Amino acid sequence: MKGYVVVVDDESEVLSTVREVLEDEGYITEGALTGSEAISVIERKLPDLVILDIWLPDRDGLEILERIKSVHPDLPILIISGHGTIETAVKAVKLGAFDFLEKPLDR
């Protein structure tokens, strides 16, 4: 088993595609469409990596990032965004994000 990855994105299409690509590579994945769902998924089983969309319907992705980081400071979190600006990227990294990827995602 390569690892357990939680993918958070409000777009189910994006979510499923990303999960399928990762599963192709042999990762075990779990998806979440909202911020609160993501938090409960993470609480159920601590993943090795979280891929987090910054634009979520219920809560700001950065807020979710902050919350996860406060409980699991060592958990690597990858931020994906559709409208990445340098400020959000810097802010995300400052909050402890592992990296910042801009959509559309590439292999």
Add this chain to the structure above:
Amino acid sequence: MKVERSRIRKLIGIFVIFMVVSLLLTFQFYLEMKKGISLYPINLVVFLIVNINLIVIVILFILIARTIIKAYMARKRGLVGASFRFKVILSFIGVSLVPAVFLLVLSVGFIHKSLSNWFSSRIHAITDSSVELSRAYIEEKNKRMSLIAEDVLKSDYNTLNNLEHFLNKYGLMAIWVYNSKGGGIGVERKSEYKKEVDVINSVREAFESRETSVFYSGRYYFYIKPFDGRVLVIVDRLPKDISKGLGYIESIYREFMHLNKMRVYIEKSYVYTFLFIMLIVIFASMWFGLQLAKSVVEPIELLILATKEVSKGNFSFTLEVKGEDELATLVKSFNEMVLELGEKTRLLEERRKFIETIVESVSSGIISLDKEGRITIVNSAFMELFGMDCSVDELVGKKYYEVFSRDNYRRIYEVVVDFLRDRGLQERRPFVASVDMEIKDEVRNLFIKVNSLKSSYGNIIGFLIVIDDVTELTKAQRALVWEEVARRLAHEIKNPLTPIKLSAQRLLKKYLDRVDDKESFSRIVNTIVRSVDSMRRLIDEFYRFARMPEVKFGVTNLVSIVKELVELYSLSNKNVEFNLLVDSDFPEKILADGEQLRRALINILDNAIHAMYGSGRVDISLKYDKERNMIVISIADTGVGIPDEEKEKIFAPYYSKKDGGIGLGLTITDRIIADHGGYISVSDNYPRGAIFTIEIPYRGV
């Protein structure tokens, strides 16, 4: 000078009157003398009293008449307070005249009656008969004496015994016989006769006149008769009462006769005195009235003067308060009123200045109209908004339709008229309208608010129209909305791109081995991937435009930016010749957003190179227009040029001639230049190509 002259005139007048009066007096004097009236001292006094009275009366009368005429003339000329003065004088004269005339008539009548009584015929008869009585007595005495004298002269009058005989016989007091030498003989009743009267003079007269004469003195009667060169003097005694009465009657009679002659004068003197007193009373009351009128009119005159001053705006004008009466109170309250009025006016003026300053300092165009539609206030922002080149004062007082009915302002006119006609007079709420209007060939979005101005009683006294040019605001608002739309759009479009791209890549990875035509499969999938990438770039460009940052002014070296760009473009475009021309007085450092200007220029250069299909010439010039204080950048290319009908459109969004361009490049450039307060325009280059000219105001460092 004027005062001097009138004084001299007065003096001359008095002198003339004096002369005339003296002449008349002398003439009268002369006439009276001729009539034979003797001028005893008493007569003279009466005469003088009569005439002095007359003079004074005439003078008083003239004075009174003069005052009345003067007051009347003043009233006719409408002088301040003249009417009041005239009325006061007339009423005072009237009030004093009635009793005075009444008294005058009464007293003149009384005097006349008294004098008539005094000089009545009965009194005449009494005096005449008493005089006659005394005269008869004397006559009787004379007769007796002449008989005695004849008796004496018949006898021997040279002997004392004889004389003694007669003395005793007739009971006489003395008998003397004087000779021509003054000597003579005589007998006297020594015990009773007291020689009180010297008869020598009478004797001498008798010698000369040779006529018998008679006189009485005291209680004695003297009979003097000349004869044969001698004079006989007989002295008899008068009874005590008769001797007194005779003298008294005689003197009374003389006085009476004299008075009778002077009667007219006496009556006249009384009448004149009364008349004089009456005139004095009238004069006094007139004078009193004048003073009263003066005491009333003078403060009123001052008040009128002060009111005029105050109405002219002189609020520092205060009156002196004299006395303690009602007028003083009036003046005092007037002063207070003026003071308060001045204070209020000052406050009002301050407030007006304050409002004026506010009205002038706001950026909204403000115009206010009164009920008749006349412009009362207009600020310079309003004038500026509509590009009016007349002064504010020119508009104030004009009717609003005279100003707005011109074609340029028709829309405003319509809005205002709509408001005024349809609801202006009833509507309590402000009326708001957003109007697009073409002003100076530019469509401006105007926000018009019409408010009715109400007095403190609630009735409408005018309208206040506030006009805001919200074009820029609308633009900014639109930009904000636009940015939000762009953001969402970018997000919504970009989001599905991820599954498309990832799926395509997955297809390639998962199924490449399983398909027969591997080459075309991978080409097709890669087309999808490339198209997704191109779409992404497109969205990025669009999004960048939508959220273009505001210009940040900083010290910028425009020349070096352009030089850098020229170098950069020369390297990548070997077939394009770049020429840069910089004016010697071009400022080295300006205040601008260098980064954005660079972007603006890049967009133009990109277009130019694109229009030349990669070969040609680009001339860039940097100039400084000192007169207009403008920096002028022109970029001329030798490309295909821009047809006239498209020149206007090229700066609008989504106009593009480039493949893969979405037509935002020049729009961005236009916006950057506009943010710098400048303009961009395009014209034809000769013989071919286009010239882009950027003009931005020079801001020094």
